[in-house]
Amino acid sequence: MAQYAILIYAKAHVDEAEVLPGAREAHDRHFQDMAKSGALVAAFALQPAADTATSIHGDVVTDGPFIDAKEVVAGFAIVEAPDLDAALKIARANPATQQGGGVEVRPVEGGFISDRPATA
Numbered sequence: 001m002a003q004y005a006i007l008i009y010a011k012a013h014v015d016e017a018e019v020l021p022g023a024r025e026a027h028d029r030h031f032q033d034m035a036k037s038g039a040l041v042a043a044f045a046l047q048p049a050a051d052t053a054t055s056i057h058g059d060v061v062t063d064g065p066f067i068d069a070k071e072v073v074a075g076f077a078i079v080e081a082p083d084l085d086a087a088l089k090i091a092r093a094n095p096a097t098q099q100g101g102g103v104e105v106r107p108v109e110g111g112f113i114s115d116r117p118a119t120a
């Protein structure tokens with residue numbers, strides 16, 4: 001089965017008053033649903049880019065996201081789906097699409113997961 005990356009976009013700068021009630025819970029439910037369906041391979045939420053991103057371009061290191069944009073990558077997921085249409089259906093259910101953000105779906109060309117030793 002093919003793997004697809006779902007890049008989740010959110011507004012670059014969001015005031016606490018703009019956060020929709022239940023937004024985080026909606027994302028948690030969506031990812032639990034994907035896990036139960038067997039489609040979810042991995043998912044990660046990122047800390048706000050404006051506060052935590054550091055970018056490197058050539059020899060230059062700067063604070064902030066790589067590009068100045070209205071939207072930034074807020075997280076990503078890797079899902080398995082039989083085809084792009086199925087991956088789009090999964091992605092369309094992401095709450096970001098209804099919370100002022102959006103998603104981008106891209107086929108995964110290759111990947112690597114490190115076999116890490118367990119920590120005590």
